[in-house]
Amino acid sequence: MKPATVLPVVSSLLVLGLGTTACQGDVEEPEPGPEQPELDESSLPFSESRDSAGVRIVENAQPADTAFLDWRIGPEPSVTIGVAVGDEAQMLHLVMGATMLADGRIVVAEGSSSQLKVFDSSGARVATWGGRGEGPGEFPEQMLHRIEPWLGDSIVAWYGPGWRVSVFDSEGNFDRTFLGPSGNQATWQAGRPRLAARDGTILTSLDGDERVDTALIEIRDGKGGLQASLGYHPARRPLYFSRELRLSAWDDLVIVSSHDRYEFKAYATDGSLVRIVRREYETRMPVAADILVSPTLRPELRIPLEREMLRVPQSQIAPTFPAFSWVMSDAAGYLWVKEYQPPREQRPVPLWTVFNPEGRVLGYIETPVGMNIYQIGEDYILGHIEDELGVEYVQVWPLERWIG
Secondary structure (H helix, E strand, O other): OOOOOOOOOOEHHHHHOOOOOOOOOOOOOOOOOOOOOOOOHHHOOOEEEEEEOOEEEEEEOOOOOOOEOOOEEOOOOOEEEOOOOOOHHHOOOOEEEEEEOOOOOEEEEEOOOOEEEEEOOOOOEEEEEEOEOOOOOOEOOOOEEEEEEOOOOOEEEEEOOOOEEEEEOOOOOEEEEEOHHHOOHHHHOOOEEEEEOOOOOEEEEEEOOOOOOEEEEEEEOOOOOEEEEEEEEEOOOOOEOOOOEEEEEEOOEEEEEEOOOOEEEEEOOOOOEEEEEEEOOOOOOOOHHHOOOOOOOOHHHHHHHHHHHHOOOHHHEOOOOOOEEEEEEOOOOOEEEEEOOOHHHOOOOOEEEEEOOOOOEEEEEEOOOOOEEEEEOOOEEEEEEEOOOOOEEEEEEEEEOEOO
């Protein structure tokens, strides 16, 4: 991938190599290091910021098709966990999430075994936490839903029924469980855990009662108590290509967004709205012919279903395609937004728009094909893929970025 514009300014790798030593006596002064590139402001997409009633609003133009970041994801993974045949301890089935700890160990949440499987930085399995059961630190069969890093180097895992949250330290020692039916009726009403924020809070969503197309978003503290309410936000509607709620942490903020528009509302964990980031995009109307049926279905099933889809009335189809697919942030405070591709126009490689920590668009980056990304670190991407036989792998891909 050859970028058309150079956007960031200094490689973190180059910074480490530019230290100098004072000359003493006749010691020859070392040759100057490589010249640091300067940020070309004219190469960045147009961006405008303003304040409105204490809220910072950042408006961004849509980047040109050639506006790729000068960042590099390695040509192959540096770590691969999972095998098709051989050592059963290395096999994975029904991966629900993964996270990398500070020491390089990788914890994988496996739904089939209800276990948190721990692997070292080379991909070798070194420990197992949790397991099936109803006891402390255990999970009901095939109900383990997600795992995320949390305050310090601890991790949280949530699971059904009732959306309980369990906390473990970095050695797998179980700490506590909160939310869900193990608490009182008030905590039962806390809603579904959706996001673990870096300050030790949990973002939850609860479907509206009368307004069924909305969800109540709340911030809960580390014991399940209500810390702040973010109010009702647009949620899923029963339409093809319908909007869906997207939540993400962004440094010390949390993002609430609906992917029917390219807009991200960033809240402090006290519930105050502090930033709104928008980006221009092309709106397009889907039609029945855009409702694709999986090509892997047998012809006797696929062909009648395709015909049925062509008869779907326009009233059951959303007025526009989603504005984007997914949003997440990285360890350096940058926001990554996965671009939506209409079903009949799927590009071979996933495309993401990257925003700097202030909400300004920097440009595009492509990520490995078929990867469900769980975590973006300073210098790696961690995610999950399946091969053509359905064998699952968790992989770490090296990421080299130029940050000014």
